[in-house]
Amino acid sequence: MQFRDLRVQYQALKADIDAEIKAVIESSAFILGKPVTELENKLAKYVGRKHCVTCGNGTDALQLALMALGVGPGDAVFTSDFTYFASAGSASILGATPVFADIDLATFNMNPKSLEEQINKVLIENRLVPKVIIPVDLFGQPADYDEILPIAAKYGLKVLEDGAQGFGGKIRGRSACSFGDISTTSFFPAKPLGCYGDGGAIFTDDGNVDAKLRSLRAQGKSPEDKYDNREIGLNSRLDTIQAAILLPKLKAFIDYEMDAVNKAAEWYTERLKDRFVTPTVMDGFTSSWAQYTILLDSKEERDSMQSKLKTQGIPSMLYYPRGLHQQGAYKWMELSDEMYANTIEATKRCLSLPMHPYLKEEDVDLICQALLDS
Missing domain, CATH: 3.90.1150.10 (Aspartate Aminotransferase, domain 1)
Incomplete structure (x- = not known):
């Protein structure tokens, strides 16, 4: 028995997955090939966002999103205490300080009351500037955005939805990865929608943020001249083969x-x-x-x-x-x-x-x- 049986899934989707992989190899377009664009468009449509930018993994997705939001040293980034390390580490790597909120034991998600207490504590201490809230959609259920989004608005904070585990979840029909200012997910193989390696995606409705993310995932390159790097970014692109694998898996996920x-x-x-x-x-x-x-x-x-x-x-x-x-x-x-x-x-x-x-x-x-x- 497997904890998450990827073998049986592959057998169910084998013909389509194999055909997609073969097409990529025959095309030799291994970096940012057509399946990447096709996948980004389908993901954006599924979650209800205007833009989707794929990248190398879910951790990079969080870091790129925080970079696009201008997070850096002296900033406080609030997240759940009960989650995978990347939800906090992505802030730390940029010089920001993660601040942890306790959870609701019934849902395992961030407790909005604890979140507001931590925000006020940071304000009273006056050492850090409250900047971003990263609610985590743990175990597949979206966080309590009915409570979290008003708290963010009250204190003037941005919201970055960590949908690494939540892709496919919904609140009254609205899809996970559509909440807040920007959202991310992971395609790690064991996730609800997983590829055969590492992969991630970032979602936004802001065209300027979309353009910035596409630059940041490619070493900060200019959209006009790929050898003109205008800011410091990452090398974090989703391989075409992984995008091709995700296309039939996304269809099965939805169907x-x-x-x-x-x-x-x-x-x-x-x-x-x-x-x-x-x-x-x-x-x-x-x-x-x-x-x-x-x-x-x-x-x-x-x-x-x-x-x-x-x-x-x-x-x-x-x-x-x-x-x-x-x-x-x-x-x-x-x-x-x-x-x-x-x-x-x-x-x-x-x-x-x-x-x-x-x-x-x-x-x-x-x-x-x-x-x-x-």
Whole structure:
């Protein structure tokens, strides 16, 4: 059993994927070939943005977006404490300072009340300039933008949606990667929409930001003269082969994979809700189920359960074993665990189960039976 079965997905899409790869090789247009432009147009249309700029990976997408927003030393960038390191590291690499907000334990997403507390703390300390909020659409569910966007407007902050795990999620029909001033996603293979390597994308409705991003992803080159580099950028382009692979995968994602993962989530919840804390999807929200994560009663029970699943050949993962404030790179901040009580609870009790569009009901039965028999 696979945690996220990319092999079975490939078998389902093999003919189309192979044909796309073959066409790229025959064209020899390996950098910014036609499939890249086609993919950018289809992604922008799907999420409801005017522009999409692909790049080398999800981390670069965040960094490029922050660069386009003018983030640098002395700026405060607010993000969730319970997420992958890139949500904060992309600010640190530019000389800015990440500031962490606690989460809502029900959704694992940023707690708007904690966010506002952290903004006010930064304002009172008067050492940093509040600049950008990076809400994370964790595990497939969009963050609480109904609350976060008004907070951003109140304090004059930009919003950068980190949709690395949220691509495909929705709020009342509006797609993830369409919220805030700018948004990003990742095509890491295990993401809801993944390629066969690294890849990422940035979305915006601002034509000037779009042009700036296209320059920044190519070493800051001028649109008129590629050998006139007018600012410092990155070398971060999505390979044509990866774009070609993503085209049939995007079609499958839209046609049936989103429905399939939501059905799998229903199977899990029906079987587990009376014994464990199962994921909460907010009213009007749709998740793309990057992960299906349950909470157990304690770290000891969680660790024991994971070991038991392993002996039965059932993979599971800990997303995440520590909060960002606990990372070695941020020890210098000397942040107390008491400030992040819900993050600490999640790190001790969370357990992510196999989840993908090709998961069969009999597989879910097997996994749930192993959990319930303990």
